Amino acid sequence: MTAAAIPYVPPLKEIRFILDHLAGMADVAALPGFEDASPDMVDSILGEAAKIAENVLAPLNGVGDVQGAKLGADGVARTAEGWGAAWQALVEGGWNGLPFDPARGGMGLPNLLNTAVQEMWHSANMAFALCPMLTQGAVNAMQLYATDALKDIYLPRMISGEWTGTMNITEPQAGSDLAAIRSRAVPEGDHYRVTGQKIFITYGDHDLTENIVHLVLARLPDAPPGVKGISLFVVPKFLVNADGSVGARNQVKCVSLEHKLGIHGSPTAVLSFGDEGGATGWLVGEANRGLEYMFTMMNHARLSVAMQGLSIAERAYQQALAYARDRVQGKPLGWAEGASKGIVNHPDVRRLLMGMKSRIEAMRGLLYTAAAAVDVAHHHADEGARAQAGLLVDLLTPIAKGWCTETGLQLASDGVQVHGGMGFIEETGAAQHLRDARITTIYEGTTAIQANDLVNRKILRDGGRAANGLLDEIAALGRELGGASDEALRVTGVALADAAQAAKDAVAWLLTAGAQDVRLPAAASATLLELMGVVAGGWQLARAAKVATAQLAEGDPDSVFLSAKPLTARFYAEHVLPRAAALRTTVVSGSASVMALSEEQLFGAA
Incomplete structure (x- = not known):
């Protein structure tokens, strides 16, 4: 059996142990607003999410890597075979709304439970799972800062997954220096005309949904210089009619898709706004506070990307372990007649596998602990408890993002090492995890950016x-x-x-x-x-x-x-x-x- 043929099996026993005994699932479920998070509901959600991960998303992981996303002649990014049907499965199950308010179509369940679901989906297919992850981040930002009118238009369909969301931050000349952002937004009646170019926009264009809601950082004409002069705007791919239906095409164009080392199935777009006078956009919150608002989405994404480090390591570990059990090469030291002769019993292979297992369990405990603290910070009845949990989240976010992604990258490399020369061959599947893991230490802020934030x-x-x-x-x-x-x-x-x-x-x-x-x-x-x-x-x-x-x-x-x-x-x-x-x-x-x-x-x- 090659590694590519090894199925992903969601580690439900490990996940449930961490949820119950380290993250305090029972205490989180008792917080105001989580009345539906009964033990039976938690078990049901985990079980169904595991089936989607194992049976729907994981089989498409290699497909997305080989086929990739491609930009059509009509300017629409086409996703890999089977991805549209997979997305519809999430929409039909209401999965994107798991952590959101039932009043807007969500399930009203804890962020902690959503974290466990996202772990399994990113292990199964990281390139695919980026789309719901970013959409949830966009919903979080709009829930906090957008006007009720904007919320009414966009949130129900974003929460349902009928529409997706993006964050538009990086520009060619600016990189991580957000003070150098040049995109402009000029007021025009009750809206703004947005112009500029953004790069590295994950799922900036695709064919999974009929509309894409872009959250875009840009400057007003009278904005002060530097990061204090950045505002946040909602700029949809298609304008929305008064009855909520999709209307005319907005001036948002996918110029190209990036050619990447990994996550080939995820379309990473270069977007141009307003080539013919300006894309129509609406201000989110107050002027010149856009970076502050965007950090809500970015911090959600940082913990989510930290979880990608865990997820890709878990997938690499499962493949490496299965390969090591089956692969026979030489007689293990201390081997007894009748025992397995797989390389899993060679001491150095066992050292690699133990290093993977121990770090994976360490990352899972850390990330679930942080996820529980997010729930406490937002839902606990006591103000002091909320504040204390918020401080813990603030401290753990850069540590988790930096350490878990660097560790995930190392463990994906160790997974290749367990395979030996076969790990360097694409057909085994081990190499994909290493290629996919490489971006996690870079996007949503490099390890150096996380480290500077921590310090x-x-x-x-x-x-x-x-x-x-x-x-x-x-x-x-x-x-x-x-x-x-x-x-x-x-x-x-x-x-x-x-x-x-x-x-x-x-x-x-x-x-x-x-x-x-x-x-x-x-x-x-x-x-x-x-x-x-x-x-x-x-x-x-x-x-x-x-x-x-x-x-x-x-x-x-x-x-x-x-x-x-x-x-x-x-x-x-x-x-x-x-x-x-x-x-x-x-x-x-x-x-x-x-x-x-x-x-x-x-x-x-x-």
């Missing part, structure tokens, strides 16, 4: 209080487990406490480094983000190990599943957490050497 906005701005508060909680768990009678828990606890202290040392250095050289915090930022991710991942595995050990002690019969938790945590404690000390040293002692060479020395003899 400047989440640590330096509050004097390290939020970061140290989390690290103190992690260290306390480490000390608790360090006194356990169970050896795996004890080893995990000691390593976790030491790693948390290494991170606290790095944060303490960061708070004073800028006074020595303003470049030092930036030079240290990516390393510090990795350090925080490594420690946060260990925190989640330690929590899981503690729960599983307690359940075993209470006589839970699922011993194979539960006994793996403390052993997996110990592997992480002995193979991953020791990196915290080295990363601490790099932050504290190595940041100055980043800029040590002059530009001339850097180029040397080139």
Whole structure:
């Protein structure tokens, strides 16, 4: 069996364990507004979403990679074979509305449950799942900031999935420098004429729905310079008639589709607005606050892209594990007659697989914990609880986006390594995951952008209080487990406490480094983000190990599943957490050497 023939199997037991025991599904379901999130409903949603992932989306993953999206002569981007039917399956099931208000056609279920659904769909077919992910982000932004009139026109059909949404930020000359955005919006009666060009617009054009709702950043004629002069506009592909039907074509044109390393099935468009006088658009919220509004969509997307790191790693792991079971090459060391001779029993292959398994479980715990905090921040009855959860979400967002995507990329590469030479051959399917994973560390803000956000906005701005508060909680768990009678828990606890202290040392250095050289915090930022991710991942595995050990002690019969938790945590404690000390040293002692060479020395003899 080749890897390409290996089906994706949603890891429902793992997902349910994390939901129930780390993310607190029962507590989230008890929040105001989630009355329908009963255990039976949660089980039903997970089961049906798993069927869609396994039977509808996963079989199209390779199809999308090979066929890709193509721009037709009529200027419409055509998606791969079968994608239109798959989208209709989501629309018919109302899946895009899972986390939204029932008053506008949503299901009114927690973001946490939606996160679990999105994990499975991105594992099954990341290029396809980008479309509902971005549409949900656009709905979030419009719910918060658009006028009631705009909401009434667009939200019901976006929530249903009949129309999709995009974010239009990047321009050719600007890249990540949003202060350099040049797109313009000139007032004309009750609307605006929008002109400009945007690049890298995921699902900026496609044939899945009859309309596409673009959220576009642009400048008003009297806008102040820089990021403080950016406004947000709704610019639909087709104008909407008074009765809600699709009307005339707006001046939004797909100029081309990008030729990409991966996610071939996802059309990434270059869009031109207003080539013949201006596309019709409507202001969202107040003028010159567009970047603030767009960050609502971007932060949703950052956690979603972090989850893509988990999803692609899970898919790569399943393929690598299945291949390693079947592939026989040489006799494993210590092999006993009658035992499997698959390469899964070679120690270094097992090391790779254990590294994948442990990091995947660490990422899942971290992302589901963050998703639950989002629900608490928006729905808890107590203002203080909402504020505390919001601080945790703010802190975890750049860590999750940066660390989970970098880890997902590494694990997709490890999946290729398990396959050996066959992993380098496209027909096995392993290479696609590596190609698809590469973009996750770049879009919605590169790892460096996440790291700078972590350092400047989440640590330096509050004097390290939020970061140290989390690290103190992690260290306390480490000390608790360090006194356990169970050896795996004890080893995990000691390593976790030491790693948390290494991170606290790095944060303490960061708070004073800028006074020595303003470049030092930036030079240290990516390393510090990795350090925080490594420690946060260990925190989640330690929590899981503690729960599983307690359940075993209470006589839970699922011993194979539960006994793996403390052993997996110990592997992480002995193979991953020791990196915290080295990363601490790099932050504290190595940041100055980043800029040590002059530009001339850097180029040397080139």
